[in-house]
Amino acid sequence: MSKAKIATVWLDGCSGCHMSLLDIDEGLLAVAAKADLVYGPLVDAQEFPPNVDVTLVEGAVSSQDDLKLINKVRRNTRVLVSLGDCAVTANVPSMRNGIPTNVLLASIYTKPPVDGVPALLKNALPVHEVVKVDLHVPGCPPKPEAILFVLGELLEGRRPELAGKVKFG
Numbered sequence: 001m002s003k004a005k006i007a008t009v010w011l012d013g014c015s016g017c018h019m020s021l022l023d024i025d026e027g028l029l030a031v032a033a034k035a036d037l038v039y040g041p042l043v044d045a046q047e048f049p050p051n052v053d054v055t056l057v058e059g060a061v062s063s064q065d066d067l068k069l070i071n072k073v074r075r076n077t078r079v080l081v082s083l084g085d086c087a088v089t090a091n092v093p094s095m096r097n098g099i100p101t102n103v104l105l106a107s108i109y110t111k112p113p114v115d116g117v118p119a120l121l122k123n124a125l126p127v128h129e130v131v132k133v134d135l136h137v138p139g140c141p142p143k144p145e146a147i148l149f150v151l152g153e154l155l156e157g158r159r160p161e162l163a164g165k166v167k168f169g
């Protein structure tokens, strides 16, 4: 039987949710027995591949690059999971919402950012305001046990029952 395909995506987040994923420790071996990690900051893949079974998304949608990527991720993913408070509510990245982007950038850079810096959206957005999300897993970051539970259930074809297992913050 062929293995499932898992991806992870790092949008506007601090990488703490990915660190929590790595903190699954030996649980990663159980996941690896059932699925291949095909995209994300932990693997060397340049393009998001087609036919991904489960994608965990960390971070808010904050830039044009984020927007382009999350739309491609959605098209190519069966079960899309918002992982962590930044993906679920926009959390920390949304603290800049309400400040015009030109004012924000002028407060940070002495000169306008050079080519290659992705243009900011007016607001940092939770993922579900941009694309359909199949499962929300809050936490800042979500606990490793919760992430392992989510992956285990999804890989068995079940919808994870998260009551009592996750909380915001």
Ligand code: SF4
Binding pocket: 012, 013, 014, 015, 016, 017, 058, 059, 083, 084, 085, 086, 087, 091, 092, 139, 140, 141, 142
């Ligand atoms: S939810 Fe918390 S840990 Fe995850 S990316 Fe946002 S700030 Fe970092």
